[in-house]
Amino acid sequence: MLSETSHINPDDLLLEVKDLKKHFPIRRGTIRRASGVVKAVDGVNLYVKKGETLGLVGESGCGKTTAGRTIIRLLDPTGGIIRFNDPKQGWVNLESMDRKQLAAVRPHMQIIFQDPFSSLDPRMTVERIIAEPLVINRVASGSELHDRVTELMKVVGMRPEFRSRYPHAFSGGQRQRIGIARALALNPKLVICDEPVSALDVSIQAQVLNLLEDLQKDLDLTYIFVAHDLSVVEHISDRVAVMYVGKLVEVANVEALYYSPKHPYTEALMAAVPKPNPRMRDRPIKLPGEVASPANPPSGCYFHPRCRYAKDICSTQVPLLEEIEPEHFVACHFARELKLRGVVA
Numbered sequence: 001m002l003s004e005t006s007h008i009n010p011d012d013l014l015l016e017v018k019d020l021k022k023h024f025p026i027r028r029g030t031i032r033r034a035s036g037v038v039k040a041v042d043g044v045n046l047y048v049k050k051g052e053t054l055g056l057v058g059e060s061g062c063g064k065t066t067a068g069r070t071i072i073r074l075l076d077p078t079g080g081i082i083r084f085n086d087p088k089q090g091w092v093n094l095e096s097m098d099r100k101q102l103a104a105v106r107p108h109m110q111i112i113f114q115d116p117f118s119s120l121d122p123r124m125t126v127e128r129i130i131a132e133p134l135v136i137n138r139v140a141s142g143s144e145l146h147d148r149v150t151e152l153m154k155v156v157g158m159r160p161e162f163r164s165r166y167p168h169a170f171s172g173g174q175r176q177r178i179g180i181a182r183a184l185a186l187n188p189k190l191v192i193c194d195e196p197v198s199a200l201d202v203s204i205q206a207q208v209l210n211l212l213e214d215l216q217k218d219l220d221l222t223y224i225f226v227a228h229d230l231s232v233v234e235h236i237s238d239r240v241a242v243m244y245v246g247k248l249v250e251v252a253n254v255e256a257l258y259y260s261p262k263h264p265y266t267e268a269l270m271a272a273v274p275k276p277n278p279r280m281r282d283r284p285i286k287l288p289g290e291v292a293s294p295a296n297p298p299s300g301c302y303f304h305p306r307c308r309y310a311k312d313i314c315s316t317q318v319p320l321l322e323e324i325e326p327e328h329f330v331a332c333h334f335a336r337e338l339k340l341r342g343v344v345a
Contacts, residue, residue, distance in 0.1 A: 012049050013049055014048050015048040015082075015190060016083040018045055019080040021079040022063075025038075026038060039297065041077075042245070042246035044067055044243075046241055051222055052223075054223070054225065054240070055233035055236070055240040055241065057233050061294075064226045065195070069194075071094075073102055080095060081093060082094040082095045085189075109189070110133075110183040110188040111194060112192070113194055113196075116175035126167070127149050130152055130185060133182060134149075149163060152185060153181060156178075157177060172201070176197070189222060190222050190224070191222070192223075196212070197209060198229065209235060223236075231273060234254055240253075240257045242269065245293075245297055248329075249265050249266065250263040250266045250331070251329040257342075259342040261340050262324060262330040262335040262340065264309050264332070287306045288306055300314050300315040301318065301331075309334060
């Protein structure tokens, strides 16, 4: 496991993922015969420490949302190991659990969905939406359930008297707060934040991000924060993992990744981050070609057709995700040799 190579105390970990894969079949013809697979997640290795926020970034279609949903078994993995440090059972293997076993673990793993409009049932009141996890898991009923919903609404900054309203009566930011309250109903340890602010206005984004940070401190939460906005990820994350066509290419703490990247793809992403100072001029890195298809990825390093540092070995040999510095993992044959530029300070 990654944690063993980086000398991290296993007691400090909440989640370990080893060689995670999620492939979707491509079906064609009248009988829908499988003619290939889309490798949405293709051998992901990562760990998450208790109380931290791990940012998961990459271009649209790189597999970051699929990875998050597979980790908490909303999607069944094609292969790999998912180990979760359950507060009651200790370390458990999620990938091998059946439906009944998962039901005992699910309260400790929740997700905040990207779209606050489609993730809430328009036929249910706010009270029913927030209370649903408590009712399904038989945690509370009657006046206790009513009090718990009131408490959750206050925690996320909503007025309890709005409990009888329906989702259409709220703004996007308010709907996302309802989704956050629903995710927190069962006191989870791990929360997957699937681009929770991408559908919101910038001013509302700041409010929701601040709310998530406050809740993390108050409730001892651990986040996997899936996003494509690098400025948002830098603000909220402790460590960041970069995905490209279903694979992790670099994992490091925020400062190391943003200001001293070791992978050419990360360098290109950092060059695209907007600079707040108009006097700072940073030449963008224009990557040639198109993003590789997960249904037909290139041989060797998936990034080599677009990489300006690529050599012959890159097209034939798949680079391993190796720890080149403490807690800095890179999948590049020349990570130790390249001098790459990050975000301009």
